[in-house]
Amino acid sequence: MKELVIISGKGGTGKTSLTAAFAQLADNAVLADCDVDAADLHLVLAPNIKERHDFYSGHAAIIRQEDCAKCGACLAHCRFDAVKMDGKGAGNATFTIDPVACEGCGVCVRFCPVQAIDFPEQLCGEWMISETDYGPMTHARLNTAAENSGKLVATVRREAKKLAEANEHSLIIVDGPPGIGCPVIASVTGASLVLAVTEPTVSGQHDLERVLELTKHFKIPTAVCVNKWDINEAMTQQIEARAQEAGAIPAGRIRYDIAVTKAQVCGKPVLMFPESIAAQDINALWTRIQTIISTS
Amino acid sequence: MKIAFTVSGDTLEAPLDSRFGRAPKFLVYDLDNASFEIVDNEQNLNAAQGAGIQSAQKVVETGSTAVVTGHCGPNAFRALNAASVKIYTSEASTVAEALALYRDGKLSEAGGSDVEGHWV
Amino acid sequence: MILAVASGKGGTGKTTVSANLARALEEKTQLLDCDVEEPNAHLFLHGKKLDSTTINIAVPKVDASICTGCNACGTFCEYSAIISFGKAPILFPEMCHGCGGCMKVCPQHAITESEKRIGTVETFQSENITLVHGRIDVGVAMAPPLINAVKKCIGSDMPAILDAPPGTSCPVITTLRKVDYVLLVTEPTPFGLHDLSLAVDMVRELSIPFSVIVNRVGIGDERVHTFCQQEDIPIIMEIPDDRRIAEAYSRGELMVDALPEYKKLFQDLFEKIKKEIQVNAPALN
Numbered sequence: 001m002k003e004l005v006i007i008s009g010k011g012g013t014g015k016t017s018l019t020a021a022f023a024q025l026a027d028n029a030v031l032a033d034c035d036v037d038a039a040d041l042h043l044v045l046a047p048n049i050k051e052r053h054d055f056y057s058g059h060a061a062i063i064r065q066e067d068c069a070k071c072g073a074c075l076a077h078c079r080f081d082a083v084k085m086d087g088k089g090a091g092n093a094t095f096t097i098d099p100v101a102c103e104g105c106g107v108c109v110r111f112c113p114v115q116a117i118d119f120p121e122q123l124c125g126e127w128m129i130s131e132t133d134y135g136p137m138t139h140a141r142l143n144t145a146a147e148n149s150g151k152l153v154a155t156v157r158r159e160a161k162k163l164a165e166a167n168e169h170s171l172i173i174v175d176g177p178p179g180i181g182c183p184v185i186a187s188v189t190g191a192s193l194v195l196a197v198t199e200p201t202v203s204g205q206h207d208l209e210r211v212l213e214l215t216k217h218f219k220i221p222t223a224v225c226v227n228k229w230d231i232n233e234a235m236t237q238q239i240e241a242r243a244q245e246a247g248a249i250p251a252g253r254i255r256y257d258i259a260v261t262k263a264q265v266c267g268k269p270v271l272m273f274p275e276s277i278a279a280q281d282i283n284a285l286w287t288r289i290q291t292i293i294s295t296s
Numbered sequence: 297m298k299i300a301f302t303v304s305g306d307t308l309e310a311p312l313d314s315r316f317g318r319a320p321k322f323l324v325y326d327l328d329n330a331s332f333e334i335v336d337n338e339q340n341l342n343a344a345q346g347a348g349i350q351s352a353q354k355v356v357e358t359g360s361t362a363v364v365t366g367h368c369g370p371n372a373f374r375a376l377n378a379a380s381v382k383i384y385t386s387e388a389s390t391v392a393e394a395l396a397l398y399r400d401g402k403l404s405e406a407g408g409s410d411v412e413g414h415w416v
Numbered sequence: 417m418i419l420a421v422a423s424g425k426g427g428t429g430k431t432t433v434s435a436n437l438a439r440a441l442e443e444k445t446q447l448l449d450c451d452v453e454e455p456n457a458h459l460f461l462h463g464k465k466l467d468s469t470t471i472n473i474a475v476p477k478v479d480a481s482i483c484t485g486c487n488a489c490g491t492f493c494e495y496s497a498i499i500s501f502g503k504a505p506i507l508f509p510e511m512c513h514g515c516g517g518c519m520k521v522c523p524q525h526a527i528t529e530s531e532k533r534i535g536t537v538e539t540f541q542s543e544n545i546t547l548v549h550g551r552i553d554v555g556v557a558m559a560p561p562l563i564n565a566v567k568k569c570i571g572s573d574m575p576a577i578l579d580a581p582p583g584t585s586c587p588v589i590t591t592l593r594k595v596d597y598v599l600l601v602t603e604p605t606p607f608g609l610h611d612l613s614l615a616v617d618m619v620r621e622l623s624i625p626f627s628v629i630v631n632r633v634g635i636g637d638e639r640v641h642t643f644c645q646q647e648d649i650p651i652i653m654e655i656p657d658d659r660r661i662a663e664a665y666s667r668g669e670l671m672v673d674a675l676p677e678y679k680k681l682f683q684d685l686f687e688k689i690k691k692e693i694q695v696n697a698p699a700l701n
Contacts, residue, residue: 009454011426011582016607037583038424038611059494079515100589100622105515106494142585144617149585150557158318178426178582179453182557202668203431203456210454213554232666261635264605346496346511353490356501371496371508379501 001164002192002293003157005034007176007184009207013199014227017260018282019175020044020269023134025286029171031132032160033139034153034187036125041175044269047130047137055125055140057151058104061097067116068095074108074117083108100145122146127155129163136163150182157187171293180214188215193293194222195251196243200235208239212246221296223251225285230255249292252285254278297327299398300360301391306334308392314366317348323391324358333358348372355381364394368406418576419689420450420595422619424611426582428601429631429655431456432665434579436672438545440682444574449549450591451581452535452562458549459668463542471550471565472531473514473558480504483526489518510557535562537569546574560590567591584618592619597693598626599652604636609643616647625696627652627689652692653685 004022008015019041023031033041061082063074070093075083082101087093097108097117109117124147127140138159140152160172176187176194188194194215198208208224215222224243229236240250257278263270271279302319303310313319322335335358337351348368352375355363362382376383384403388394397403421434431449435457438447449457476489476498483504490499497511498518509532519527535552550566552559559581567590570576580591592598598619602612612628619626627650630640634657644651655661655678664674672679 008426010456012428037585038426038614040425040607040610043606043610077516077520101593103513103515104494105513105517106492107515107517107520110492110517110521144584144614144621145589147586149583179451180554181453181552181559181587183585184453185555185557199666201666202459203454203665206456206459207454210554217555231662235666258635261605264607265637267606346508349496349499349508349511353499353501371511374506374508375499375501378499378503378506 001170001172002296003161003172003174004193004195004289004293005174005176005188005191006195006197007188007211008178008197009180009211010198010203011178013197013204014254014260015197016040016044016175017264017270018197018225018227019173021271021279021282022173022286023132024269024271025283026134026171026173028135028169029173030135030160030164030169031137032156032172032174033137034156034174034183035177036140036142036149036152036156036183037177039139039141041137042139043267044264045132045134045137046267047128047132047139049128049130051129053127054123055127055152055155056121057124058122058147059106059119060099060102060104060122061106061108062118062120063095063097064116064118065094067114069114069116070095071113073111073113077107077111079107080105125152127152127159129159135169136167138163149177150186153177153183153186180210184214185218188220189218191220193289193296194220195289196222196224196248197227198224198239199228200226200232200239205235205239205242209242209246212243212248216247222248223289223292224248225252225254227254228256229253251288251292252281254281254285297362298358298360299325299327299362299364299395300355300358301325301394302365303391308332308395309390312364312366312386312388312391312394316363316365316368316372317351319351319365322355322358324360325395346371349375352376352379352381364398364403373406417597417690417693418570418578418595419597419599420578420580420592421599421601422580422588422592422615423582423601424584424615425602425608428603428608429629430582430601431460431579432631432671433599433601433629434577435460436670436678437682437685438577439543439670440672440679441575441686442544445545446569446571446574446576447545447547447579448566448570448576449547449579450563450566450587451579452550452552452559452566452587453581455549455551457547457579458540460670461540461542461545461547463540463545463547465538465540467539469537470533471535471537471562472533473512473561474516474529475509475512475514475532476507476518476527477530478504478507479526479528482524484524486523488521488523489527492517492521513558514561534558537562537565539569559587563587563590584614588618589622592622592624595624597689598624599629599689600626601629601631602640603632604630604638604640606639608636609640612640613643616649625692627692629653629655631655632657650692652688653681655681
């Protein structure tokens with residue numbers, strides 16, 4: 001079983017549109033939307049949700065006001081600036097914990113002299129197993145201002161892998177998050193191939209270089225695709241040359257095409273518009289990716 | 297001597313689970329009296345992070361001095377090493393098969409982590 | 417005044433808005449690039465580097481000679497960053513959040529702290545703009561401590577504009593803590609709308625006054641405008657879909673420099689924000 005992860009470093013380069021197109025081109029792959037912060041794949045693939053599971057991760061401290069001795073030990077111990085004090089002077093202040101700032105370390109819970117701090121598990125969101133026209137899909141929703149999206153990403157990938165193993169799918173296609181931090185690391189480690197989608201701009205180039213450093217760090221084979229390459233051909237050539245120097249494979253280019261946005265507005269994969277030049281380029285790119293992944 | 301196998305089922309015929317940190321269960325086999333017990337590892341899936349390290353701790357708590365699994369990430373490898381637990385990786389399809397290979401001395405000890413771990 | 421430019425979706429024009437706004441102001445302004453995973457603002461502001469500081473987080477260090485191997489540290493740690501099997505513990509510094517708990521629970525006082533590098537904070541001067549950006553080391557997962565290091569540079573004597581990372585989770589929340597106003601940048605597409613609605617939930621949860629900037633008006637459809645109307649969210653600025661803007665951007669040029677007719681648009685934006693903050697101030701209390 002192979003796992004293709006599509007990431008971009010910079011957001012908005014066309015990752016999700018490309019993932020949706022690949023979903024259609026692949027023969028019954030399992031799809032996983034690991035951009036749990038801003039999951040968009042479902043807007044194109046219209047999944048029919050079969051299972052929903054709550055996602056718990058970590059703990060958060062909550063002060064029981066009725067038991068609080070107002071001593072301020074929690075404030076002194078917290079390194080995350082999560083304990084708020086209002087009221088005036090020792091003995092009269094009210095201490096509360098800002099759930100957004102709390103890291104769930106448990107130091108205040110342990111050192112509260114009157115054991116007035118609870119430490120419940122945090123409900124951070126949910127993950128789902130769905131059916132789409134192109135194959136099964138795993139995806140998730142992270143609660144507003146929740147932490148730990150790396151863990152949720154790992155869950156979405158693990159469930160996709162389980163589905164693929166159980167039903168003998170030969171490929172998993174993962175729509176990854178932007179950036180190079182925790183959720184991205186959780187999306188790419190152990191993948192068969194990463195496809196990094198970029199655009200011919202100074203930011204696109206800069207962010208791609210950081211992504212390539214990351215995939216090198218974790219020793220993952222990486223292909224690169226320049227989307228909207230005709231906006232700046234010189235930059236495209238420069239990006240491909242740099243990618244090759246960094247050990248990545250330039251796998252294809254996609255022309256700028258307003259049909260991509262039109263397809264999104266209709267909630268359909270771009271390949272539904274066969275006259276689209278971007279769709280033609282994506283077909284060629286897919287052929288190349290299949291060859292690369294079969295040897296990785 | 298006890299050996300921990302990563303499994304998703306409850307019997308010796310259960311498939312050997314390829315993951316160590318995220319293994320749902322351990323089958324702990326006691327070579328001295330040819331018996332085994334099943335140790336649940338599901339709660340580990342709710343750990344915020346560090347599943348490999350916590351799985352290692354769980355294995356140590358069972359009194360096992362060896363682990364047989366599919367793949368072992370770097371953190372779990374370091375933790376098991378620190379606890380002097382031997383690590384064997386195997387592609388055997390069932391626990392029984394892996395156990396037979398162990399008894400025949402056909403499992404080789406892992407010299408290092410074989411996957412780039414990190415949450416998965 | 418501390419102003420943050422954010423968006424649920426990446427690539428909608430956060431950096432374009434924050435850098436152009438900072439330049440259009442003409443007065444002394446701080447621009448703080450909080451997208452420490454992929455900092456971009458410096459690509460558009462060519463200036464002189466004034467300072468570079470290495471940022472570390474505190475991680476535990478164990479004195480093996482007095483450790484009894486009791487594993488009080490390992491039992492306490494929520495992050496599996498330290499564990500002991502009857503002898504001196506082993507450490508996993510990349511897991512450590514730096515809470516200091518292990519040090520405090522150790523009955524032998526065998527644990528102190530040492531520093532682990534996570535990235536750098538650099539300061540540049542480009543005309544009227546003092547740019548501060550963080551750059552996380554590749555392979556480091558935890559952005560919030562570095563974002564906080566960037567935010568520590570906020571001065572009180574000039575407006576501060578924060579360029580936030582995309583999304584709605586920890587790095588964004590860290591960026592938005594204690595800011596006065598948020599601009600949410602989106603584009604008029606279904607992805608833009610969906611991610612905008614998540615970002616709106618987030619800023620409402622944080623109780624920060626905000627408004628929306630619609631970028632690339634002309635592509636896509638009307639649904640973002642309809643959403644804002646229904647939700648009673650002001651659209652404070654619209655940037656048209658202009659190929660010249662995209663081309664200038666691809667070369668790393670600021671819109672207000674390449675296309676001076678847009679300068680006034682950003683100056684007006686700032687005046688409107690000031691008014692919005694005044695209107696919202698009593699309600700905040």
